[in-house]
Amino acid sequence: MLYIILFILVLGIIILVHEFGHFLFAKRAGILCHEFAIGMGPILWKKRKGETLYTIRAIPLGGYVMMAGEEIDESRISEGQxxxxxxxxxxxxxxxxxxxxxxxxxxxxxxxxxxxxxxxxxxxxxxxxxxxxxxxxxxxxxxxxxxxxxxxxxxxxxSPYERSFESKKWLDKFLTVVMGAGFNFIFAIILFFIIGLFNGVPTGENLVGDLNKSGLRPEISPAVDHFERGDRITELNDESVEDWSDISENMADFDGGTLNYTIKRDGKEITGQLTPLIYIATLGIYSDKDVNNDVIIGDIVPNAKADKEGFRIGDDITHINNVKVENWNEAKTQFEDYYNGEEITITVVRGNEKITKELILGKALAAENVAGYVIGINSYSERGLLPSIKYGFTGMINTIRFVILNLQMLFGHEDVGVGDLAGPLGIFDLTKSAAMSGNTAGQRIISVLSFMALISANIGFVNLLPIPALDGGRLIFLIIEGILRKRIPRKVENYIHMVGFILLMLLFVYVTGNDILRMIGLK
Known part of the structure; x- marks a missing residue:
């Protein structure tokens, strides 16, 4: 129940921000706003203030500002009535x-x-x-x-003409439409700023940050025995390291075994070796420290596939699809054969009990994306007003880049399709995962704020796509109006938006259906 409330709050706040952007600039332009609604469906709460009715509705998916001039005929009376x-x-x-x-x-x-x-x-x-x-x-x-x-x-x-949307100057109409997304971007910037202020901003240097923020249990983290906060990593596997991106690239290229490292601590150069953990992304599990003997689960990502399927820390994986595995490298190879979300069986030994589970693995873009190597460190962070302000903007921009990359994969990658989109149930699951991520309450709060920033920027960007019924579709008509100096008939525009809305609703039903199948383990 707590996660449901959190989901409603997260989505409600983001929708409120979006609609408030529309509302504020509509009021600024003198447009009559009949209703400011959060949610859809039956009214749960309402209050009239001035000329606007403020409502909270039963279904916490979406919202709207009902402005004069949006409909073909807004009069509530007709001849003969x-x-x-x-x-x-x-x-x-x-x-x-x-x-x-x-x-x-x-x-x-x-x-x-x-x-x-x-x-x-x-x-x-x-x-x-x-x-x-x-x-x-x-x-x-x-x-x-x-x-x-x-x-x-x-x-x-x-709704007289002078209070309607269409009577206003072109710039006022443009700002009224675009500032819903604009406020989502501003909100994301504010959230990233808050995160930077309290959690610190990654410097990008080759410095080790707080080990307790890696997300791993300290008992299995290789870094705990080898690194301290502030250590400067100068070499990994005999490769020179200049900044954090070098560390990320080195770990991405690492193919298992022992990792050699060189660090500088208090002016002294220290060399050593460690064995990274193996992380299976399609299941959400980490190996224990001993990757060469047995396949003991060392840690489980909260709310990931393994967590939902009932796997536990300490389970010993013995078979994957009836193939015996004796160490984590063998298990990694087996999991990589099923990167496209296939159904498999996994047998584990828990105490004196042998348990076999049938499940559908998560989906990866390719076999090399199934697993990775982890040493349990994260980038060094600095706190301060100016770095946090900068992080607000860079965080939002990087999020938009991430959204664009996902859209490119959606239309350009053969293994990614509409069926991989997350609907409301998928967003609920992601909200739950964010709330469970981290070893402390503070880390979980930061995780939720990061997720809110991601969703806010995502909603803002997607709303600006040139799709009928979305803000971007309305902007296209406004741009055409600005070029032609003539408004497209409202009847034509509204019919196009209606078709777009119907198609979006069909997509919504399809995506929600896939969410349900994923939740019950059928996809």
Whole structure:
């Protein structure tokens, strides 16, 4: 239950930030905002303040700002409709659409013709007949701030032209559309800044950082016996090391066995050897320190595949798909044969019990991405205002690069497809993983904040893609309008957005279905 609440909070805050960006710039431009909604579906809470109804809805997926001028016809009345009119000083102040006795003094009327839009300053009016004089049509002016009465404590301002989205200057419309994503980017920058301030900013130097932040249990971390915070690594496996990227590249090229290293500590040069752990990414497990004898699980990534399937630290893996494995190098080779998310069986010995599990492994891009070698160190970090400010921007930019890389793989890699996308259940699972990551409460908070920054930047970028129904699709129409100096008919634009919305909903259903299959172990 705690993780569900956290998921709703994380997603709700990010959606709130996005919609607030739209809302703030719409209000700044003088656009009438009927509703500011967080979530979709039935209303759980509502409060009207000024001309806007603020709501929280039951389904915490999405949100919206209902702005005047977004629909083809926003009037809530039609010709031939029976309504009640509250008229004062010869002008309609309220159009009553409810049978409540509270408005018994209102004039019963049947709408004959009306204009509640008043483009170019034209007066608003309603032509109507009354039950007593059906042959006689009356015409009455309507105030530009008149309201619809929709029910008890439920009213909505009419939407005259000058308060609508389409009446505003091109730049105001552009900013109103783009600043939803803009606020997501700003929020990501703020989160990365906070992370840098409290957790430090990686310097990129060849210096060892805090060993307790590696994510490994200290009992199995090779680094604990060999390194200290501040050690400068100058060589790995006889290769010169200048910065942290050299360390990452060296470990990526490492093919097992013993790792030679040279460090500088307090002005002294120290050499040594260690044996890195083996990490199986498609299962989320680490070897223990002894990779050459038996296949003992030394650590398990919280909420990863192994954790969900019930594997435990200390389990001794004896067979993978009925093939006996006697050490971690043999196990690594076996796991690499099933990089594309295949179903396998794994047999372990736990105490005096032999357990065989059938499961579908996680998916890797290639066999070489299945496993890696880990020594349990992370980059040295510095704290400070200026490094944290810089980290806010670089963190957000690197996240967008990561999103672009994933999109390129989605459309350009034969083993990656739409079925690999994460839907709401997948995002819940990632939220849970973030909340479980780390050895201390502080590390878990930082992990959740990092995840929020990632999702916020992700949502901001994806919303700017030129897809109908998304902000990017609306921007395309605005750009065309700016070039042609002529607005595309709202009817045409709305139909295109409707088709885009339907396709997005079909994608949503498909992705959610895949999420469910993954959760129950069928994919």
């Amino acid at each position: 029976n309504v009640k009119l509250m008229i004062k000083n010869g002008m309609v102040e309220k159009i009553v659409l409810t049978d409540s006795s509270e408005y018994s003094a209102a004039i019963p009327a049947t709408i004959a013709h009306f204009d509640l839009y008043g483009e170019n300053g034209n007066p608003l009016y309603i032509e109507y007949t009354t039950p007593d004089h059906r042959e006689q049509t009356k015409r009455v002016r309507v105030k530009r701030d008149a309201v619809y009465i929709l029910g008890k404590d439920n009213e909505q301002l009419i």
